[in-house]
Amino acid sequence: MTTNADAPGPPPRRRAPAGAAVLREDVTDAIRAAVFEELAAVGYARMSIEGIARRAGVGKTAVYRRWRSKLHLVLDLVSAIAVQGLPAPDTGSLDEDLLLLYKVTSRALKHPVAGQILPDLQAEAARNPEIADALQKALREGQHGVANGIVQAAVARGELRTGLDEDLALDLISGPLYWRSVVVRNPGLPKGYLRRLAAATAAGLKTL
Structure with missing residues (x-):
């Protein structure tokens, strides 16, 4: 007569090591x-x-x-901005793409938290190369990534010439609103300012 007393049972369940709780x-x-x-x-x-x-x-x-550390925490959050990015405008028109980009960016920069954090991190970046690298990556891969998409779409439609200076184009698109909202910290924009800015930027891009 045989029994299964010595038969192998199911493998023992491994216990998670101490301190390895799932992070909520x-x-x-x-x-x-x-x-x-x-x-x-x-x-x-x-x-x-x-x-x-x-x-x-x-x-x-x-x-x-x-x-x-708080440094790694801030670096992680700043880097995440680059991953999130901005919605890529696709209106079929350079002027309207720029206007939509400026509307979205303006709303983001008006947020009191963003308005206070960005200047502080820019100042800290001058003293901390790691923050400087993370902040540059976030800004370039976020704002500049979308701006580059606008330029390439306009080139494909024939609104901008092939072979234009892309770095200068990205600076022209991204610079004015950032200067006014973050550096000068103007509390409000005049009525119609974003549309005029979009038209002026589009005209400038066509000269490159």
Whole structure:
């Protein structure tokens, strides 16, 4: 008579090592939001993991499980901006593509958090090469990526000439609104300003 007493059973279930708990996405999102709020409130230099955790309603350990320092936290968030990008306008017209881009960008730059964070990070970038690299990548791959799409579409439609100076074109598209909204920090734009800016930019691009 045989029994299965010595038959091999199912393999034992492996236990997750201590400290390897799954990171909750809602907690991660709360921390990210808290970082932006903390940056806007106190700036990068005075920002602390303690302040971020307190604002997010979590313990410091929850922050350190995800990022090992405030520098890596900010670098991660800045880099994520490049991945998100902006919607690529596709109106069939250079002027209208530029106008749509300027409307979306203007709304983003009007946000009080963005308006406070960008100048602070630009100042910090002058002292910290890692932040400088991440910020440059975010701006170039985000805003410039969309601007380049507008230029290429206009070239394909015959509105702009083939072989134009693309770097100069991207500077011409991205510079004016950023200057007015972030550097000069003008609180408001005159009625019709964005349409006039789009028309002037389109005219300038056609001379390149």
